[in-house]
Amino acid sequence: DxxxxxxxxxxxxxxxxxxxxxxxxxxNHDAMYWYRQDPGQGLRLIYYSQIVNDFQKGDIAEGxxxxxxxxxxxxxxxxxxxxxxTAFYLCASSIRGNNxxxxxxxxxxxxxx
Amino acid sequence: xxxxxxxxxxxSNEEEPVHLPCNHSTISGTDYIHWYRQLPSQGPEYVxxxxxxxxxxxxxxxxxxxxxxxxxxxxxxxxxxxxxxxYCILRDAGSGNTPLVFGKGTRLSVIA
Numbered sequence: 001d002x003x004x005x006x007x008x009x010x011x012x013x014x015x016x017x018x019x020x021x022x023x024x025x026x027x028n029h030d031a032m033y034w035y036r037q038d039p040g041q042g043l044r045l046i047y048y049s050q051i052v053n054d055f056q057k058g059d060i061a062e063g064x065x066x067x068x069x070x071x072x073x074x075x076x077x078x079x080x081x082x083x084x085x086t087a088f089y090l091c092a093s094s095i096r097g098n099n100x101x102x103x104x105x106x107x108x109x110x111x112x113x
Numbered sequence: 114x115x116x117x118x119x120x121x122x123x124x125s126n127e128e129e130p131v132h133l134p135c136n137h138s139t140i141s142g143t144d145y146i147h148w149y150r151q152l153p154s155q156g157p158e159y160v161x162x163x164x165x166x167x168x169x170x171x172x173x174x175x176x177x178x179x180x181x182x183x184x185x186x187x188x189x190x191x192x193x194x195x196x197x198x199x200y201c202i203l204r205d206a207g208s209g210n211t212p213l214v215f216g217k218g219t220r221l222s223v224i225a
Contacts, residue, residue: 033212042200042215043157058212090156099145099206102213104156 003027006091006105013085013112021076021108023091029103030096032074036060037088037107046089049074050096078110085112117201122220125191133186133219135201140181144203147213148175148186152197157215160186160199164206196223 004025013019023032031050035043035058045058049068063082068074074093078085088109092102118136125131137146148160161168161175163184168175174187188195200218205211 035215040217042217043213045212045214048212092156099147099162099204101147101159101162102149102157104158106156107154 004091004093004103004105006089006108008108009106011108011110013110015112016080017112018077018079019085019110019112021078021089021091021110023074023076023105024072025074025093025103026072027093027103028071028095029093030071031094032068033092033094033102034058034064034066034074034076035090035092037090043090046076078112085110117203117216119199119201119216119219121217122222124222124224125188125195127193127223127225128190131188131191131195131221131223133188133199133201133221134183135185136183137201137203138182140203141205143205143207145206146175146177146181146184147202147204148173149200149202149213149215150195150197151200151218152194157200162204191221191223193223193225196221 007022033048034046037043044060046064047066049055065077090107092104094100094102147162149157151157163175176185198218198220202213
């Protein structure tokens with residue numbers, strides 16, 4: 001089955017540690033996105049990538065970093081500089097074309113204590 | 114980005130039609146209207162999108178006002194599985210793979 005996989009589903013870390021969230025897709029999509037969702041809120045864009053080896057900052061990129069070395073993979077690192085890292089993180093992908101739907105993974109819930 | 118306005122919450126009885134409104138008075142000529150929904154503890158899923166004409170698919174119908182300043186997502190027969198947050202989003206067709214900008218959406222409750 002084609003799809004977008006985020007792992008792990010739940011992640012716990014101590015404050016001050018960097019943590020990397022995995023996002024893999026086998027849909028052959030060019031574009032990939034990372035969003036963050038806080039309780040009762042909509043999604044906010046962290047980073048997105050329209051093509052391999054290229055990515056752009058979203059609205060809340062501070063304290064996060066990404067890489068796009070392969071078309072299938074777009075890992076997100078939450079660094080110790082991110083002041084409020086506890087959140088639900090969602091990855092998505094889409095084909096080229098501005099009306100192509102985004103396909104979302106089922107998210108990673110990160111808790112930092 | 115052009116903004117949308119949706120009610121915070123709505124309620125529907127099971128097996129009845131549901132009309133979810135969205136206002137977008139500042140919509141531009143190249144903005145498409147997209148709808149996504151998010152079930153609890155899951156990522157959003159695409160529902161439908163349109164530009165000017167009404168659209169139908171297996172999940173829902175999208176009715177777009179003639180002046181395009183508002184639209185309505187129609188679920189023809191609500192089921193318990195339709196309980197979710199529904200997001201109405203404008204997306205400029207002319208700007209490449211622009212990311213979606215999500216508001217808070219409408220939380221739909223379905224009563225058995």
